[in-house]
Amino acid sequence: MTAPLHEAHPAGPGRALPDTQQGMRRRNLARVMHAVSAQGPLSRAAVASRIGLTRAAVSTLVDELIRSGLLEELGPERPGRRVGRPGSALAVSGHGPAGIGAEVGVDHLAVCAVDLRGEVRARAVRYGANRGRPPEPVIEELAGLVRRVVAEAERAGLWPAGLAVAVPGLVARDARTVVRAPNLDWHDTDLGALLPVEYPLTVGNEANFGALAELWLGDGTPRDFLHVSAEIGIGAAVVVDGALLRGTRGFAGELGHVPVRPDGPKCPCGGRGCLEQYAGEEAVLRAAGLEPGEDRVGLLAGRAAEGDEDVRGALHDAGTALGIALTGAVNLLDPESVVLGGALAGLAPWLLPSLEAELDRRTAGPACPVAVSRLGSEGPLLGAAHSVVRAVLDDPAAVAERA
Amino acid sequence: MTAPLHEAHPAGPGRALPDTQQGMRRRNLARVMHAVSAQGPLSRAAVASRIGLTRAAVSTLVDELIRSGLLEELGPERPGRRVGRPGSALAVSGHGPAGIGAEVGVDHLAVCAVDLRGEVRARAVRYGANRGRPPEPVIEELAGLVRRVVAEAERAGLWPAGLAVAVPGLVARDARTVVRAPNLDWHDTDLGALLPVEYPLTVGNEANFGALAELWLGDGTPRDFLHVSAEIGIGAAVVVDGALLRGTRGFAGELGHVPVRPDGPKCPCGGRGCLEQYAGEEAVLRAAGLEPGEDRVGLLAGRAAEGDEDVRGALHDAGTALGIALTGAVNLLDPESVVLGGALAGLAPWLLPSLEAELDRRTAGPACPVAVSRLGSEGPLLGAAHSVVRAVLDDPAAVAERA
Structure with missing residues (x-):
């Protein structure tokens, strides 16, 4: 996306x-x-x-x-x-250009600097709800973190080759405009205008950056896979032959709004029975009888680990819904694997049994294998920073001209 | 595929x-x-x-x-x-290499020769049910048609640069082996062994060749689209940036087995409530109370045009099921358009209203436009022949070496 x-x-x-x-x-x-x-x-x-x-x-x-x-x-x-x-x-070189990655999460902001060797050399995080805040103060705060991380990187002999920002929403193909980020309540927000930097800026969907991180840093990740992640919504990204499938408008990967039960509950997207109505964090919390707080995944994982039957039942049903939506996606895309990343990675022990059973019984041949990301919620931030590093490796001459 | x-x-x-x-x-x-x-x-x-x-x-x-x-x-x-x-x-040149295309249909065999200018210069068709016949006699018959068409092309000063065969089934990435063609009842059939020719042979899925025909010969077809066609099954093909998305095993595009109603009727694929159970030709005939005969689409289109309410109702429901499955596909792929091709093109007047209504009401932004192919059931054959022609244009040196 x-x-x-x-x-x-x-x-x-x-x-x-x-x-x-x-x-x-x-x-x-x-x-x-x-x-x-x-x-x-x-x-x-x-x-x-x-x-x-x-x-x-x-x-x-x-x-x-x-x-x-x-x-x-x-x-x-x-x-x-x-x-x-x-x-x-x-x-x-460990002293040349660095990729600066940033993430606007629903509950946090994060920035890091990664050198050409792939090592994280500086990092800053700030926790606090961003939901419903207008873009300006959020981006101002993010810019402060970026300045801090860049200064630290410069002290280590690095210089910023570019900044990539991961956001939980749909990003236009200009790679600047957040068209729609429902969980932040941002619409048509031009981050390029709000975040002026002297180096190239790229804004991208967090699920896409998470998938790229999996591709570049994951352990044996194939070149064709479907990456499914979640913060509050369900995000997905399609990687084909080592490249993101981005879609005409840049919106590909909207697994969260695949109809799972066409006559199911109404979804804010306008549809009915979308995957997000069954497997989104808030739907799962609701089904488990819990209040949405700040550490939603931690809460669910903790309760599930303790053996809470309501939570386990809610996660079982979410896994079933994921399995139905993924059956359709796997049939369409024929990926080598499905990777559960982001928040879903932490819930995998309770999602996987029903998810895999559903995929299995709906697939004629051997079902598509489902793997769990080891990057988890670090994926989008690392993917953003590494996308800058990869761009340097892919065209070093362009960077040399600016050095 | x-x-x-x-x-x-x-x-x-x-x-x-x-x-x-x-x-x-x-x-x-x-x-x-x-x-x-x-x-x-x-x-x-x-x-x-x-x-x-x-x-x-x-x-x-x-x-x-x-x-x-x-x-x-x-x-x-x-x-x-x-x-x-x-x-x-x-x-x-109108006298150089020609692309030979062939199609194994459930009810017919067809072969044609297309010159580098894109003109069909020779053509042969044979009607007759192939369902349940073993591959050997079918391919022997097809080889006879190929010989006839090649001889006619040669009399016109052309020579075969390659043969591409469209089949209604899943083809392995070796582009020779039909892994599964349920409507012919073929399994793991190596067409390369059955169809020895002195020029390069490519076997491909008919929906894929249909999509390529649409891409190359269609009127204003975009470079990112989802092509949906039908013979007995539902076939689809995904074109991204002017190239087929083929999938790890070569099986991408299996829209027919996307779950539409997860608790719906059992499907031979092992799943339940797959699109094919609602919008496949036989499902529609059944829903309309008709017997499957040879010209299934002609029968449905004829009855619908006459105002047969049962047939119109069955096609309306098929359109709804297509709309649900396409909502998921459009969300995942973000194509510029959906193109209805093959047999579906002939039924479009009765499928489109419910199909588009379903897509519309399930999509937040403007719904993805749905176009109807003008190539209709000619698509796979033309796509096969043109794939050979495009290969010549893409690497003329390789052909010149063989000339």
């Missing part, structure tokens, strides 16, 4: 850059960065053999990346690892 | 070919072919300006394409259209 930085930097290794000598150079710079990032430290010779270019060509590219501060030399290799004449091992 | 020829010829203008001088040449050959195909006849200068290469570079590429019989010169341009020194207009 977002246009992540990949659109602002239209590269991706070997993708959209123009088919010219200059474009080829930029794509090859990206290949070197990706090789060192994925498999480094590597000697120049090892990079050359991995990406299929001559050593001389790779040396020119590497020199350029070292000059712009994206790669660094670790000094001569240890003798034991030497192949051919002694070479210096290359690593992705 | 198929791996159409685009995988066998892994090109596409500027896509998967290796990033070398040789790869660049191949991509540029494809750009020339696509420019002339889409906008020809064109002079060399006009091609050069359209694809952003120098005239000298384009001339070298054009000469190569003329030598391999993919382009032809129409002779000197008429004086009125002349720009600069007189040039000869270029057109896609």
